[in-house]
Amino acid sequence: MKTSEFLNLLKQNSNKALVFEYKPGALVGTNYHITEVKNISIESVDCGAGTDAWKETIIQLWESPSELGKREYMSAYKALGILNKVDKIKPMEKEVEVKFEYSNATFHTAQLYVLSHQIKEDSLIVHLGVEKTDCKAKETCGVPETSEQTTETACAPGSGCC
DSSP: OBHHHHHHHHHHTTTSEEEEEEETTEEOOTTEEEEEEEEEEEEEEOTTSOEEEEEEEEEEEEEOGGGTTOOSOOBHHHHHHHHHHHHHHSOOOTTSEEEEEEEETTEEEEEEEEEEEEEOSSEEEEEEEOOOOOOTTHHHHTOOSSSSOOOGGGGOTTSSOO
């Protein structure tokens, strides 16, 4: 989901509670805060020596231990207000992927993609998930598209793969 799409979703559902599902059936606690918004520029080199560059928006969610008994989720209106304030200080790239950085005592720190969203009577539920790592240079490295493991010779010295 693009940053602009997320902001529009918040605007269209400003009267709803903003709920994040970080894995199937597991919700970020009602005590979450938006603690940081990152404008990230990435420059990469893959294992086939291909270069790439892109930008992302990363919104960090943190659960406050002092608010464990909190009963209500942050509203989409409040979240939009926070993000609009951030945008005035450090403009966000709107047409880039938005991700959410999150962890808790039983879930490792991860950057999570927006898989989907669901609008319920009083809630906007944003379903998050991980994206598995992948080889971007499959053709160069001789990596088959199937789930089979490659042979050791596929990444042998001189093969074009790291």
